[in-house]
Amino acid sequence: MFSKLVFAGFTRCALGALALLASSSGVSLAQEAELNLYSARHYATDEALYADFTRATGIRINRVDADDAGILSRLKAEGSSSPADVILLVDTARLWKGEVEGLFKPIHSKLLEKAIPEHLRARTRTEGTSWFGFSTRARVIVYDKSRVKPEDVDSYEKLALPVNKNKLCARSGSHPYNLSLFGSMLEHLGAPATEVWLKELVGNMARTPKGGDTDQIKAVGSGECGIALANSYYVARLLRSGAQQDQALMQRVGVIFPNQASWGTHMNIAGGAVAQYAKHPANAQKFLEYLASPSAQSYFADGNNEWPVVKGVQINNPALQAMGGVNFKTDPLPASFIGMNQIKVQQMLDRVGFR
């Protein structure tokens, strides 16, 4: 009985696999009204963003969501046979890496070059621009209002002050968000001073790095940590959360946009590019241009609590406003510096014992 079942199951699976192969191998080799998207974005409002594009243009979107590193290595292996048209990534350094490894196809788009500030996209060369930022997130400092003075934490450098001993919490130093911030510090402070700074951060920690950014904010809200580094959209999400528990936690949490007196707050870029071997390059460019449209930009701002890159886009996000994040000075450091510093930063982290 069992053997019959297994045999029947086997045949069915084999047939099913063939059918799936046959159907999926038809995906998108021909120039059709569709677009193949590899995305490292993983946010709730993205669905609506894509649906709007399809509604406006009639172009259907096929999608694979994965993490940045996975997408880059998949692209590398697929080479010229890659079905991808558009790549969306959520970290400055990875965007830079995709560019230098030749995974993106540079494009000429008057619209994008005009709409997106120069430090939020790849350098424009004769063959075009290889990637564009579409939204940014600030790496902010959150602190416990009851036991930390804001003037002790108003810059990244001050996190290393002795007064902040046993107060600091952070996620793993090897997470892209931290690596990019530390990469920018390396550019501003120089290597020796950055290493000393990182060592002092480790000395100030209230606990070993663990969990994600939300965990750090909650740890501040509950009094376990005094200070934490977090991406702005996690802070905004907790501020907007309907859960009573989150509301209570956030009562205690203050938010600082660091380095207003010097080079500005570190911003991480989420951006996109046309894939080097795109089979639907025209659709791909159309999609990127759509991402810079006012309606798409307000999805980033109002839906996912990010900052739009296009000037003049109205922000109707109470949390961003409550955080004081409408007008602040941002660090204009180009992505290439941050990208190039990654390995050096990781080696420093290993030396100073920043987990």
Added chain:
Amino acid sequence: MRLISLLRLLVIVLLALPVLMVLAAWLQWNDGSADILLGMASTVLPSYVVSSLGLCFWVAIGVISMGSVSAAAVTLFDFKGRRSLEWALLLPLAMPAYVVAYAYSDFLQFSGPLQTALRALFGWQGALWPDVRSLWGAAAVLSFALYPYVYLLVRAALVERAPQLMEAARLLGADLPRRIFRVALPLARPAIAAGTALALMETLADFGVSSYFGVTTFSTGIYKAWLVMDDRVAAAQLATFLLLLVALMLRLEQKAQARLRFASQRSMGRGAESQPLQLRGWPAALVLLLCGMPVLLGFVLPLLIMAHALWVHSQSMWIDWLTFSVWMGNSLYLGLLTAVLAVGMALSLAFSQRVHPGVWQRLSTQAVGLGYAVPGVIIVVGLLLPIGWLQKTWPQSQAGYWLTATILGLVWAYLVRFIAVALQAVQTGYTRIPISTDEASRTLGVFRTALFTRVHWPLLQRSTAAALLLVLVDVMKELPATLVLRPFNTDTLAVMAYQLARDERLGEAALPSLALVLVGLLPVMLLSRTLRKT
């Protein structure tokens, strides 16, 4: 027969290829990766090794004690609630370890609902207990998730002969402790070894739980070298050390099995009069409590925590049931397909090793099984490297396209990763068929294919069913390869649970996680039914 051997060779090559690519990384030795390796060796590597070994040690203690005690309890004794426990003990199998990790840390952490409520209620200050996100926490979570492997194999080993032998020992005047340690334990030892080996291989390959808990293991080093330093060669070289450790473990386990072959030399008779020992009163309560703990902590409690998180967030959430059922369908489809393929291959490999027990057969089977202990991401690298090379040198092959635009690459990765599970189950099944059965069959003129279909297959059906269901559940929970290699529009429950949790939306992640657990329950129930029927 020739064709079958050729196919088998092809399968071995395909399954071993990603792992071999890892070893081949040493041929690409260059200054850049040497610099990274030396840098890590002089700073963080020693501590990674220490915490990996520590984690393995505690997980071994955890799975052996929970798995074998519970298996022994439900086979050697009879007590109230035994029949329910028999299948309930398998439930944690349906629970992905990372879901348990998310659930416990969210619930028990300093800022979690329990501590916050207790502090508010009693006015207490500070942390009320040590942080779950630690080496201890990781060891506990992994033990809860992995002990069913030991339980499953030990129970299968005991259920066939232990009651009769224990009865015989009792008639010869041995007291209970002596019967357990001198009769049951030796019977169960190969199974304990096999189950623990599986659990430890998973532990070594784990990245999800330990990274979330901030426990920096050897896998952390591999991930860092690859993802942060962007040096796949260095990552692969580090992975080689992991492979060596696993190869050593497999060797030890096989030695243990070989020494205990005597247990299989007798044919299995089942005396109708031999009954498990009846327990009443406090011994029964104690046994019930002991066996109930793993189910409670490894399944019921995390399930309740997730359900609670879902409830808290359900007001502000809109659930698209259609999309949801598509994720479920994808999970089941990929799981079933891989399970059938994996079991077919495992049967073929194990049979070939049985009839031609040569060095080559043994080595090739071992090489194929190594994939289980390699972190999923490394398998992805090992798979992408040769395909990328093929695509570059022969673009017309469209190799890269076939790998990811279809499910071929994904199923390949699953097989590399989980063939070991199927192999373990099938091989354990084989150890229970005495060699003398084969010899007798041969003298009766039954050879080759007939030996398999007429003699082995009827005796292996239960192990095969176990293998099938274990692989199915494992594939549904698999993450790194699914994330990177799946074709367009093929989201699964595991992928969605991870994406939402990665975005730190635990409330929303609870829904696909719960569904994953519920879908995983079905095979687990079937598994326990198959095991019950003799």
